[in-house]
Amino acid sequence: MRPFLSSISVLGCTLALLAGLVHLNPFDPVCDAMDRLFGAPPKWTQVTNLYIDPRTQETTHGDDPVSSLSLLKEYWHEQRASQKLVFVGNSQMHAISLAAGEGTVSVPEKTYVDMVGDDLRRADPNELLYRLSSSDMSYPEVLWALNYMLDDPDLRPEAIVLQVNYQAFWTGGIRDSMLPMLRRPSFRARMEKFAPSGRADGPAYADALRRYDQANVTDSTNRSNESDSGLTSVFSLSITPGYAIETRVRQWLDRMSPNQRRAVLRESFENVLYRGRLYLLQLKPSTARSITGSRLLAARSAVDSIAALCVANNIRLALLNAPVNPNVSLYRTETDRKSYHDFVRGIAVNYRIPLFDFENSIGARLWGHLLNGPEPLHLGREAHQRMAKQVIASMESLEIGK
Secondary structure, three states: OHHHHHHHHHHHHHHHHHHHHHHHOOHHHHHHHHHHHOOOOOHHHEOOOEOOOOOOEOOOOOOOHHHHHHHHHHHHHHOOOOEEEEEEEOHHHOOOEOOOOOOOOOOOEOOHHHHHHHHHHHHOOOEEEEEEEOOOOOHHHHHHHHHHHHOOHHHOOOEEEEEEOHHHHHOOOOOHHHHHHHHOHHHHHHHHHHOOOOOOOHHHHHHHHHHHHHHHHHHHHHHHHHHOOOOOOOOOHHHOHHHHHHHHHHHHHHHHOOHHHHHHHHHHHHHHHHHHHHHHOOOOOOOOEOOOHHHHHHHHHHHHHHHHHHHHOOOEEEEEEOOOOOOOOOEOOHHHHHHHHHHHHHHHHHHOOOEEEOOOOOOHHHEEEEOOEEEEEEEOHHHHHHHHHHHHHHHHHHOOOO
């Protein structure tokens, strides 16, 4: 009797603590306290009131690109005669970090890509721009998404502007949210050709294919276990006490904490870990580093693959070397800086594509701050406006609409 009561007590305490964790979310107050202690700027400087239009933006920022591209397919199908341009890059394209002296405004704010799209449509309503951006987007992910779009006539663009920046060469692989694209057999066949290509970025696609297949096998096994085929006459999970308890607890958790709330809680916990790394370990996103080894080779190979794919499919491509805060030194050595610039220029020359170099085009006063240091990536409001003007002035190189 005593072990039974002890088990019930442990289960009850666990459920009570879990319920408190879900409803109280102690991680946000911890983040706020750490920000105050280390002098971070107010939260409102990271703009959340942003302009949203699924016809011109991948609004999930990489969390569910299939749903976003499905909406785009419907819209572009209706606009068959239009010229389509896609800007591809990381969160610099969809985030605003207000600089000193910039206050809040009541209307939704647009980033420079939105402003460029507005300018194109004013000049010619048949010129459509789409922003395909996600936080920490890797170049293998760009190739993955581009193949998905080329695989569907309604998603095929006439031109692409690809953001390049030194930090992105540190990122690799394909995120889980992009794996559902493999449900389309013709797209899967495309990526099965890239995976064994022998190129340095090939393992990223092979790993994504493996993970997708592994997840499907797991789901299939779980469904098989739930149906308990071939064993129902002898043993059924549904009548065991453990199964019944687990089922009831899962149902209770779904009522207590919907998926959306659990996602918020997970993000809050990750924010605590991020701040610990930033404040206590002094490991900042702006810390100068040397990018070498297989990670660098895979990223460079993916950029080269993207350029080759565009040329082979008669898609106009331009490279946009992203602006960097002058107060941030991303290159650990002069060799790092030279190697990066030589590679980017080399791609532009080899494939005869335009290169828009904006790395040093935005002054330090137009950038905000990220927690306890200068913002290394996200532009302020005036910086986005200036960036839009610079990009518009360079757009003639793409000959959109001609």
